[in-house]
Amino acid sequence: MSATPAVKTFVIDGVDASARPEQTILAAAREHNIFIPTLCHLDGLSDVGACRLCLVEVKGARRLLPACTTRVEEGMEVTCNSPRIAAYRQMTLQLLFAERNHVCSVCVANRHCELQALATSLGMTHVEIPYRFPSLTVDASHERFTLDHNRCILCTRCIRVCSEIEGAHTWDLMGRGIQSRVITDLDQPWGESDTCTSCGKCVQVCPTGALFQKNRTGGQGCKDPSFLPYLRTMREEP
Amino acid sequence: MMATLTRPQLPSTDKRWMIVQGTMRKHGYSRNALIETLHTVQQSFGFLDKDAIRFVAASLQIPPSQAYGVATFYHLFQLRPPGRHTCQICLGTACYINGAERLMGHAEKQLGIQAGETTPDGEVSLLAVRCVGSCSFAPVSIFDEQIHSYSKVEALDAQLKAWTQP
Numbered sequence: 001m002s003a004t005p006a007v008k009t010f011v012i013d014g015v016d017a018s019a020r021p022e023q024t025i026l027a028a029a030r031e032h033n034i035f036i037p038t039l040c041h042l043d044g045l046s047d048v049g050a051c052r053l054c055l056v057e058v059k060g061a062r063r064l065l066p067a068c069t070t071r072v073e074e075g076m077e078v079t080c081n082s083p084r085i086a087a088y089r090q091m092t093l094q095l096l097f098a099e100r101n102h103v104c105s106v107c108v109a110n111r112h113c114e115l116q117a118l119a120t121s122l123g124m125t126h127v128e129i130p131y132r133f134p135s136l137t138v139d140a141s142h143e144r145f146t147l148d149h150n151r152c153i154l155c156t157r158c159i160r161v162c163s164e165i166e167g168a169h170t171w172d173l174m175g176r177g178i179q180s181r182v183i184t185d186l187d188q189p190w191g192e193s194d195t196c197t198s199c200g201k202c203v204q205v206c207p208t209g210a211l212f213q214k215n216r217t218g219g220q221g222c223k224d225p226s227f228l229p230y231l232r233t234m235r236e237e238p
Numbered sequence: 239m240m241a242t243l244t245r246p247q248l249p250s251t252d253k254r255w256m257i258v259q260g261t262m263r264k265h266g267y268s269r270n271a272l273i274e275t276l277h278t279v280q281q282s283f284g285f286l287d288k289d290a291i292r293f294v295a296a297s298l299q300i301p302p303s304q305a306y307g308v309a310t311f312y313h314l315f316q317l318r319p320p321g322r323h324t325c326q327i328c329l330g331t332a333c334y335i336n337g338a339e340r341l342m343g344h345a346e347k348q349l350g351i352q353a354g355e356t357t358p359d360g361e362v363s364l365l366a367v368r369c370v371g372s373c374s375f376a377p378v379s380i381f382d383e384q385i386h387s388y389s390k391v392e393a394l395d396a397q398l399k400a401w402t403q404p
Contacts, residue, residue: 007305045243046282052345123379163301169301169304170301170303171303172301172303172304172307172311173307174306174307175310175311176310176311183306184303185302185303186292186303186306187286187310194302195301195302
């Protein structure tokens with residue numbers, strides 16, 4: 001029996017690299033300044049692998065694996081940038097855009113949107129997949145915030161921040177597949193929620209214009225999730 | 239020191255709530271008992287209404303949104319009262335390739351509702367089920383408790399007419 005080594009060595013994009021045990025491919029790649037696009041990942045929250053943008057090739061694995069939830073193994077060979085992955089990223093992005101009604105020019109989060117920023121940085125020029133144009137609602141019942149299902153990409157950041165940081169667990173996901181929606185409490189109007197503390201963390205972590213502060217119009221919905229790592233640290237046991 | 243939450247009172251004096259409570263007690267009010275308890279609610283009341291989900295969630299100390307998410311994730315849970323009659327059509331693989339989609343399309347057109355819904359008069363619920371385990375008799379449909387093998391559109395039509403016409 002050999003003891004588990006304290007450091008794991010692996011190859012990422014042809015470069016020899018090291019990772020601590022329990023470290024994910026994404027965390028290790030970031031430490032080595034290798035870019036992997038993400039959308040549902042947010043420092044300070046748990047990872048769920050919902051957006052599929054961080055898919056990477058691992059030698060020996062039959063399918064692409066999400067970098068945010070896959071731990072580094074000794075001797076792993078990871079490819080983060082290849083034509084195949086680039087094509088998949090483009091498709092995933094296009095699917096995200098086509099699934100609901102993402103119209104940047106009139107969106108409150110225009111120029112403050114992570115989905116938009118990723119589309120720009122990954123060079124997405126147009127969406128080949130036909131838009132579904134689903135008929136979705138807007139919930140403006142809350143005193144200070146608005147939920148617009150049309151812009152939601154189901155990254156579940158709001159659910160995780162509400163459950164893990166605020167501890168209220170007002171948000172969750174209902175339904176399955178294409179019917180999935182984020183809900184507050186028993187799918188009731190946000191303003192009538194008993195558990196919501198109106199802290200606004202969900203609004204700050206939302207990557208798109210799905211959650212925004214009231215009295216903001218096109219392009220004014222800037223976000224600031226920088227409080228997260230601070231809160232996470234302060235709430236850990238001393 | 240952990241704050242202790244008190245368990246909620248039964249929503250009404252209806253005896254069926256005692257059965258629901260019994261299931262939760264049997265599992266020691268563990269959070270894992272959520273699905274089991276929702277099954278008991280559905281068996282006792284026929285469907286899950288919001289009061290029931292709220293009661294179960296509060297009893298098991300589960301956030302209401304999470305309990306609602308579980309209840310809506312599984313097709314077996316119904317959130318609306320069932321109709322007097324239920325027409326279940328299997329859309330499992332074997333039934334599907336033997337024309338279950340045509341049966342479902344016909345039933346939806348005939349009743350004027352989508353799968354998973356109940357007619358406005360509360361007479362018939364139409365349900366899509368996934369594999370009832372009788373693939374050799376595909377396509378299978380279930381009218382109330384009666385299983386029909388090798389279902390034909392004509393037989394389905396006759397049954398729906400018998401239910402919907404006085």
